[in-house]
Amino acid sequence: MPLNAQALNTATFAELLADTHRTAVHLEMRDVYAVGDEREDFEAFLRTGVANLDPARSFWPRWIPLVKDAVSRGVVMRRARIVSEPVTDYIRYEHAITPLNLQAGEDVRWLPRRHACDIALPGNDFWLLDERLVQFHHFTGTGDWATDGKERTTDPAAVALCAAAFEAVWERGIPHEKYTVQAL
Numbered sequence: 001m002p003l004n005a006q007a008l009n010t011a012t013f014a015e016l017l018a019d020t021h022r023t024a025v026h027l028e029m030r031d032v033y034a035v036g037d038e039r040e041d042f043e044a045f046l047r048t049g050v051a052n053l054d055p056a057r058s059f060w061p062r063w064i065p066l067v068k069d070a071v072s073r074g075v076v077m078r079r080a081r082i083v084s085e086p087v088t089d090y091i092r093y094e095h096a097i098t099p100l101n102l103q104a105g106e107d108v109r110w111l112p113r114r115h116a117c118d119i120a121l122p123g124n125d126f127w128l129l130d131e132r133l134v135q136f137h138h139f140t141g142t143g144d145w146a147t148d149g150k151e152r153t154t155d156p157a158a159v160a161l162c163a164a165a166f167e168a169v170w171e172r173g174i175p176h177e178k179y180t181v182q183a184l
């Protein structure tokens with residue numbers, strides 16, 4: 001798919017990922033997300049302390065095939081999360097469900113926020129695809145998707161900032177299997 005202005009604004013993320021050939025990296029920097037497709041599972045986690053790792057639940061039936069397809073085509077998918085410690089309940093939940101990301105083919109690392117002080121970071125979470133396209137994510141103050149929940153750009157300066165930020169976080173990040181959440 002050519003990355004013209006119309007494609008940037010109208011393509012689904014699945015279509016963009018299908019057009020990705022080498023790398024897809026995601027940087028998450030919020031301590032709380034409240035997106036609707038996780039609400040039920042998150043509330044159950046708060047009640048029970050146990051994460052539902054059923055890949056047929058919630059948003060996973062849409063996400064897992066996208067990741068598996070990309071990885072099978074040779075795309076390296078990495079996700080890094082900058083978190084405050086002790087972590088929020090949401091981050092405890094996110095850590096508990098991350099095995100599904102790993103099973104799908106993503107590699108995930110965690111970076112305590114205190115180790116990110118000297119990294120130049122963009123103001124929003126983002127996906128960077130093939131170091132050519134950035135999709136920024138916009139959230140409300142309570143962690144739900146903002147009305148204009150995404151912004152896409154191929155601007156070289158934005159791409160360079162996001163690439164450098166992600167690599168710096170990734171280098172310092174702790175692999176998921178070695179990161180232990182410090183709860184409140």
